Amino acid sequence: MVGFLVLVEMTSGVLQGYYTPLFTDIARHLGIHDADVNWFEAAQLMVSALVVPALAKLGDMFGHRKILLASTAVTALATWALVFSGDFWSFLIAWSLQGFYVVWLPLEIALIYSRSQESPDPAALTRKAAGLLVVGLEAGAILGAVSGGVLGELLAGKLWLVLMIPAICVSLCFIVIWRGVPESPVRTGGRLDSTGLILISFALLLITAGLTFMRTNGPGTWWAWLAVGLGVLALWPFVRHELRHPDPMVDIRLLRSSAIWPVMLTAFLFGVSVLGSQVPLSTFARTDPTVVGYGLGVGSSTVSLLIGIYLIAMVAGALLFSWVSRVSTPRITLIGAASLIGLGYSLFVPFHDQVWQVMANMLVAGLGTGALVAALPAAAAAAAPLRQTGMATGLTNATKTIGGSFASCVFGIALASQIAGSAAAAPGSTAGSLNGYLLVWIVCGATGFLAAALLFFVPKLAFRTAVPGQVAVR
Template sequence: MTALPAAGLRMLGPVVGFLVLVELTSGILQGYYTPMLTDIARHLGIDDGDVNWFESAQLMLSALAVPLLAKLGDIYGHKRILLVSTVLTAAASWGVAFAPGFWTFLAAWSLQGFYVVWLPMEIALIFSRLRHAPNRAVLTRKAAGLLVGALELGVIGGALLGGVLVERFAGMLWLTLSFPAMAVTLCIFAVHFGVPESDSLDGGTVDRTGFVLLAVGLLTLTSGLTFLRINGPGTWWAWAVLAAGVAAFIPFVRYELGRRDPLVDFAMLRRPSMWPVQLTAGLFGISVLGAQAPMSTFARTDPAQHGYGLGLEASQVSIIIGSYVLALLVGALLFPVAARRTTPRNTLVGAALLVGVGYAMFLPFHDSLPQALANMVVAGLGSGALVAALPSAAAAAAPLNRTGMATGLTNTTKTIGGSFASAVFGIALASTAANALSGGTAVTAAPLEGYLTVWTVCSVTAFVAAAVLLLVPRLAFADPPLGAEENAV
């Protein structure tokens, strides 16, 4: 892994080591369940397409919680919010393990989404400790690469372990689901005893009205997507609910623009070095979050029965996940190197292009495991760089007392993109033959056209993100003059 300079290590102390443990656990949460999604679906008695609603619900809760938690981090301390979110995630993880039915499982899975605030809080903590370093943006990028590298190692280990244990403990799914809950519980002690508090706090107040307006908008949008999924895209009133959700953001934006201490600082978002990063995060969330479940169910689909799919067992799905996440790890570690040789902006553009090319390759090449592996490696290299780059780029573009908000917003927009994609992909993957019988057995596999739609959307949105990033100033995200910025703050 790329080493931090000695001076940067002295300023950070042992905090990076403890944060690496947290990100390893975050990776376990993100990789462990993927090989067993089909087993979970069968255990709960639902179809493959309905698995997307787990991700959709979790991502929507995350999109709602992260802006509030990020603001609370700027006010009360990033370590404190990191600890609170870890406790909540641990409780939800135990709920996932012992949920007695679909609705309780869905609720626990959704609440588990509090972990998405971990990386933004960690980047804010690091940036705060490096605030007096003249090269703090460079050091933050390198630390972010280490953290994302740990995250991806956790995903690899979690996916491999999950694929093995779900078969080893067949019939005892509760026991298999208990392992990530144990890991998160241990993380509580790592954060409490090993992570110091940040010292650059906002000292503001919580924008409760803004939070309510944001919640109304997000929940209305979620309801519209749910109605579309249940009643079909031909239901006009479901589209009306969806439009009402979009319209609900208009009073939210107007209210926030009139606040001196807003929940979301839209004045900051209007910066030419900030809004393309946040928009890219939203577009990137479509592929990195929304396409995980479809890839797992496609890999498990039997080509002999349906004419498409890879026909893999749960443990074999780990091969695809492991290859993808290994590419993510390489991309994350290469990002600071590439940014130093070119510019951070050009590196972001190149990463988005790789994601677009990787998913475009799925359209003609999806008939064999080697083809799927090649596609996922190309997309993974770009995705890894974006995971590491986006929060550090947002931190570099934000005022010092807004780093929590800026880094949190990258995860908020990413989870919004992922939640919408997960819901839309669930519609695309809804099998028209789900209630039909084939040889006396219910058909639960999603149609091939749905998977082609998923890959097309992921590719097009990545190319759009690359075009948007070209609008960022060429030398954005570099270290500004320290004294001038602190005086401005």
Template sequence: MKRAAKLGPVAAIVGFLAFVEFTSGIIQGYYTPLLTDIARHLGVHDADVNWLEGSQLMLSALVVPAFAKLGDMVGHKRMLVWSTAITAVASTALAFTDVFWVFLVAWALQGFYVVWLPLEIALVWSRSRSADRPAAMTRRAAGLLVAALELGAIAGALSAGALAEALPMHVLLLVPAVAVIACFFVILFGVKESPDLTGGTLDTGGLVLISLALIALTGGLSFMRLNGPADVLSWALVALGVLLVVPFVRYELRHPDPLIDVRMFRSPTLWPVFLTAGLFGVSVLGAQAPLSTFARTDAATYGYGLGATSFQTSLLIGSYVLSLVIGAMLFPFVTRWLSPRVALIGASALVSVGYLLFLPFHDAYWQALTNMIIAGIGSGALVAALPAAAAAAAPSQQTGVATGLTNSVKTVGGAIASCVFGIALLGAAGEAATGTAGSFAGYVTVWLVCGLTAAVAAVVLAFVPKLAFSDAPEVEAAAVR
């Protein structure tokens, strides 16, 4: 009875948060089968779809550190409410414009939803802290939340594919906005605030420095995509972005209440998690648009692609997302027999195998489906496991920041990959100069980079202490102070 009483508040909040993640899934799944149609609606090239993805990922990278820190300070629920309100306004705006730059701004602002999962994991951890096995409980909750996210993505992808031929684009784009508005009221009235808040003031100096670094880095990559890899200005901006990290780190080390406690990157338990999140972001965020546009590319016209319709593409994406659900749900069960560390290594290996299989097997619909399911199972496990692992390993007053960092570095990895993939898909020597399809060499680059970065992540995780992310007393004692 005593244990059930402790589980009660966690179970109650997970129910409401599952709806929030279901809505997040709708956002992430609904647009993907429509990307080619959106490109035609806006009158742009397939490769320009990466501008949408890249801009949203860049803004997300700026938002997550601030909102994660503010969550620890003034309330995780409060920041959920604010981020959902902004997402609702941006989602609504998408339905009422066909001007590319306006659509681009609204699409970027919609990216505020990426802070939802880190804030939710922090809410769950704050309530499970008094339970017997808080790390295991958080892993189970994270698995349920990610499962809800991916089920929402399936619902979004399938509904988009089914409605694509029946509704005009303006009405079609209004569907996710309705879901986000409903989500806003669920959070407002159904979610209770975290019991323990740190208070304090926001480190605006650190926020400005890291924002400038991210803007310079992603801006340089964007210019590189426009002007080519030989452009000096592009490389100068990329170098500036990297160099700005140095004064940011020095500033944060001196600050009494830093935006990001960079000392966490020294932790033998946390630094491999953060690096893995960045490498994982390359495939889970940067490769979504290329996978969709490759499926829609007509092999009879260009010599490659699957020639899939909107509905067939939605089925492909839906199957991939269903495999993410399976991976997310399996992870907490697998960790009953294997350590979380070994399970994470296995998940990264599955992602690597799935994408590398595209190199020899990409000509048939069933081949792409098989590859995506393999990668999806591993990806689902990582989406659920990384923030839960960070929460278990972080200091109690830095839970929101730690879970937010997994999302931030994942987003940065995705933003960089999106820009690089955009350059690759434009092709060299006029390969895709006719028509609107991306270059085949670009798609090969996407598959190769995604597979190799996941393989590196598996190797990096081998350096994590053997009992990391568990509820063992010795692990808790080794957490960052």
């Protein structure tokens, strides 16, 4: 089963890596500003944040494999729609719906944890499997990034043909799940908490709408801040409803536990760097320093190489995660991984002028990122009751995507603003501001260090399976 799921994660990796070296080409194809590409990511991440909790809960209720198949079908249709989208809005809608793939990894972790209960140490087995899944994910991302960059140059002017490759991959992925992945043995049944879903969706949409108004009308727009404030206030009735509901979509009481709430906050902060920084890093590398005074001025193939090195570091981090957790503790592993992310992005602030400097920074951040991608859902599964593993692992991805969505909106505003002291772009240039890029790296570094600090609140023996004579820490 894990072998088939590795193939699924390879497809997820292709989706995450293939488009990155093509962002500038997509912007030129659609006739939009580089900073506007952030809105594709922001919209996709917000759709993911809305659907992942519901899909993860449905997986607990009716079977993780069924929901995995359904989400793959939606992703395949959306990926094919990108091939035929020639304007901003149609591309935005298709790109947003493609975000259903984000639920794959938490559903897979929940499926593995559910089927491993007869083993002596389900939590350790799940961590090992999670590391293998992330290796598949990053192998697919490397393959996607390299092939996307190469095909982008070989088939210049035929973007529709280049975009067909990931659509074919997702279609094949559906067949792999259908034929090779068994269903989880534990299902809760029941009905979906539709009221809770509506309340949380309303709150998140208000917050995102406010950020959108700030992007289009400027940070000084009062009604944008009002929308964000109303969105935050709308979380209050959602929490009250979930506390009263006998089978809530999000178990607020579970989130209060000392082993869960730092993991969820870490996932949110992790999303800022792992998801929010992708577009800024790609567009900075493609920016011509002879025109605006900053950037690397490289082609899509070199961007693919940089991404490939970053993803290799992520593979190393994912492989080391299980071993380091075994020789130390899962908690220490999480703290170390978050610290590496903070260090890697902080190094961008003084060192960003040469390709080798960017490469070294990405290696450091990549080690921590690979470990956290595997560690967060595995830690949530080990800390949650067996019948709530889908919800717990899904929430790590949901909070991660919310963090990435907010970061994409804020970073889009930063890159579009010519902040005082930034090198001015040439007339007609679509490049982002240098100070905007510096802000992106500072925020990503700070969130990494903050996540490491929060993880010190986790109990020292959390995420371990109980052994005879001991009590498991939950």
